[in-house]
Amino acid sequence: MHTFDLTSKIAxxxxxxxxxxxxxxxxxxxxGASVYILELNEQTGLETKKAIEESGGHASIMACDVSNxxxxxxxxxxxxxxxxxxxxxxxxxxVAHIGTVETTTEEDLDRIYRINIKGVYNxxxxxxxxxxxxxxxxxxxxxxxxxxxxxxxRFAYSMSKGAxxxxxxxxxxxxxQHNIRCNCISPGRVHTPFVDGFLKKNYPGKEQEMxxxxxxxxxxxxxxxxxxxxxxxxxxxxxxxGFITGTNYPIDGGFVTLNS
Ligand SMILES: NC(=O)c1ccc[n+]([C@@H]2O[C@H](COP(=O)([O-])OP(=O)(O)OC[C@H]3O[C@@H](n4cnc5c(N)ncnc54)[C@H](O)[C@@H]3O)[C@@H](O)[C@H]2O)c1
Numbered sequence: 316m317h318t319f320d321l322t323s324k325i326a327x328x329x330x331x332x333x334x335x336x337x338x339x340x341x342x343x344x345x346x347g348a349s350v351y352i353l354e355l356n357e358q359t360g361l362e363t364k365k366a367i368e369e370s371g372g373h374a375s376i377m378a379c380d381v382s383n384x385x386x387x388x389x390x391x392x393x394x395x396x397x398x399x400x401x402x403x404x405x406x407x408x409x410v411a412h413i414g415t416v417e418t419t420t421e422e423d424l425d426r427i428y429r430i431n432i433k434g435v436y437n438x439x440x441x442x443x444x445x446x447x448x449x450x451x452x453x454x455x456x457x458x459x460x461x462x463x464x465x466x467x468x469r470f471a472y473s474m475s476k477g478a479x480x481x482x483x484x485x486x487x488x489x490x491x492q493h494n495i496r497c498n499c500i501s502p503g504r505v506h507t508p509f510v511d512g513f514l515k516k517n518y519p520g521k522e523q524e525m526x527x528x529x530x531x532x533x534x535x536x537x538x539x540x541x542x543x544x545x546x547x548x549x550x551x552x553x554x555x556x557g558f559i560t561g562t563n564y565p566i567d568g569g570f571v572t573l574n575s
Contacts, residue, residue: 503567
């Protein structure tokens with residue numbers, strides 16, 4: 316067996332229709348995993364599935380809103396009935412929000428809570444008992460550098476990613492004896508449709524200028540690319556990372572430690 320091999324592993328990946336989640340689906344399938352994509356946008360999820368199948372991999376798409384507990388429960392149950400196990404869970408689905416405490420409305424806060432926090436809880440709540448029953452598993456949650464340092468104008472988003480970090484620690488601690496490893500990744504800015512959408516909405520006509528400005532906020536001088544994040548997720552879910560649990564991994568071109 317070669318290092319980072321995921322042959323015969325069942326991987327559930329949320330938000331796999333775009334950006335980082337899409338890249339994780341593709342990388343995991345390339346390494347032999349059977350990938351189950353939980354996506355709100357069925358169309359983009361289907362495109363990921365198609366790309367994986369065209370490269371000879373295995374993927375299924377399950378239309379699912381991670382913020383809806385009963386939907387998550389029935390989708391996870393259907394996957395488990397099909398496969399008999401879930402080896403890997405990647406809680407990647409998430410949405411952005413711009414605003415300070417003054418400009419964040421109650422509706423904004425509730426929405427970010429429902430998707431970025433409760434969505435992660437819903438998937439953990441459904442999958443952890445199955446991992447426990449089968450004797451182990453690996454979980455990676457997508458946090459952000461916003462969980463670690465103050466980022467301007469990101470009140471609700473930072474709140475949500477702080478919760479992702481602490482949910483990670485809590486699950487890692489509670490399921491040590493059950494051989495469930497739980498870690499999170501904190502990306503700096505990664506070039507995905509998430510970033511393009513932000514620029515289009517907030518800086519119409521100035522997208523290129525702002526793209527360059529945002530690239531320079533990483534000390535390394537550029538944004539990350541989705542596959543760089545996917546490869547870290549692969550390492551953390553592989554047997555090579557068997558000694559790692561309860562850890563947060565910044566992957567940010569030096570953003571957290573080298574910006575002065
Ligand atoms: N791109 C960045 O710079 C960056 C940096 C740090 C952290 N992150 C985090 O990484 C994750 C992925 O970001 P991305 O840039 O790839 O985003 P993206 O917008 O490109 O993709 C997110 C995917 O999640 C799906 N999704 C959204 N709400 C959902 C829901 N309720 N149920 C199911 N699926 C849902 C979307 O349809 C989309 O396909 C997010 O959690 C984000 O907060 C991104």
